[in-house]
Amino acid sequence: MFKAVADHHRRRLLDSVARDEGQTLSELCASMPMSRIGVMKHLDILEQAGLITTRKVGRERLHYLNPEPLRDIDSWLGGYRSRWEERMDRLEELINRTQASDQAKEKKDAKA
């Protein structure tokens, strides 16, 4: 799963599928700087990792995103992120407060 998203071509393919679901192989190829075979190989790895699903319509195969495995990554990041987010919220508030009081002081000094 990590391997599947570790490659930047595959991340780009995932982005493309996420932006516009139900694309055919030809449509996906158009946005990638590589051969059709190359794109097929990458799609295959993504499908094996459970990140995309495909559906056959007539002669075409349409590609859809499966967000579940990505949610797992998100929760893996969750512990650290929530701590860091909280810390940054407070730091930002503190900086704003300090800035406001500095400005108030400058105004006062300017008046005096």
Place this chain on the structure above:
Amino acid sequence: MPKRSIVAEPNQHSIVATTVFNAPRELVFSVMTDPEMMPEWWGPCNLTTTVDKMEVWSGGSWRFVVYGEKGKEWAFHGVYHAIEAPERIVFTYEYEDLPGHVSLETTLFEDQDGGTKMTTISVFQSVEDRDGMMESDMNEGDQESMDRLEELLTAKMQVAV
């Protein structure tokens, strides 16, 4: 560009976190290196953080203790290696319950659109240490649910917040 982002590439030893403040670099730097300000932002907001030691110069030590309920406490310490106002802070970081697992923290401050972009690069001794840090949830902070897949994807295995 998102205002904040955390990047943890798979199989790497590092975490890179960036955030943008709507304030000048000098101010951001001075707030971050002020021992009196530290308890107000560094620890989890539902707990009390105290500064045991904070010698903000190259070779100086720092130690913070976070106090929880029923006498629980968590202590962290390290050494400052570079204090270059208002550009860069380099220090080591160690959680005292996991002695020997030290990370090297580099915080960079850059001007950006009238504000300050702060980048923190944490380098761990192993991928396992890095992953352990990602998973640990000391303050059991509420994890916001992240339904916006688009964000996840554009952040490329890196979560943009």
